[in-house]
Amino acid sequence: MQNSDSRTDSGTSAASRTTARHRPTQDGSAPPRAAGPCDDECCDLVTVPARQGLEAVDILRRGAGDTIGPVLHDGSCDTLGFLVPPGTADGWDLPGSACTQTSGRGVRLVPEPDPGPAVPEPPVAGTGWLLPPGGEIDPVTDPAVLRAALGQAARTIEAADNCR
Numbered sequence: 001m002q003n004s005d006s007r008t009d010s011g012t013s014a015a016s017r018t019t020a021r022h023r024p025t026q027d028g029s030a031p032p033r034a035a036g037p038c039d040d041e042c043c044d045l046v047t048v049p050a051r052q053g054l055e056a057v058d059i060l061r062r063g064a065g066d067t068i069g070p071v072l073h074d075g076s077c078d079t080l081g082f083l084v085p086p087g088t089a090d091g092w093d094l095p096g097s098a099c100t101q102t103s104g105r106g107v108r109l110v111p112e113p114d115p116g117p118a119v120p121e122p123p124v125a126g127t128g129w130l131l132p133p134g135g136e137i138d139p140v141t142d143p144a145v146l147r148a149a150l151g152q153a154a155r156t157i158e159a160a161d162n163c164r
Helices: 012-020 048-064 141-164
Strands: 044-049 070-075 078-082 097-101 129-130
Touching: 044 048, 044 141, 048 070, 048 078, 048 141, 078 141
Parallel strands: none
Antiparallel strands: 044 078, 044 097, 070 078, 070 129
């Protein structure tokens, strides 16, 4: 997983430039496209700075009825990655984040016939699961719910930083 918050000489985020190429819809992100032939393994990955991602995880876990899917932590890049439905990257445009199409490369969301208690290996070397697939979490996070949580997390962080 690459650092989605790398800064350029002008101080702008590379992620903001790449996600700005997508045409937003009225609610900010296009809904995921219809499921395709790799439904059991496909997903996209939304990456954000770890501080904002951890705040969003807390918001999602406290939310009434809000669900959260697997979350990866990349300590070397200080980012979190949220697994979202395939097609999310086509319309993702939230500044400060990036959404990458994975086409299921290395990610297995549906357990093998006899999975046992083992947690699947993270799909990217050097990462670890903050919230692993399986158990009581959803296979992916709803992109609209994630967008709202990331926005709330950014406002919370800004308010906390302004109080110093």
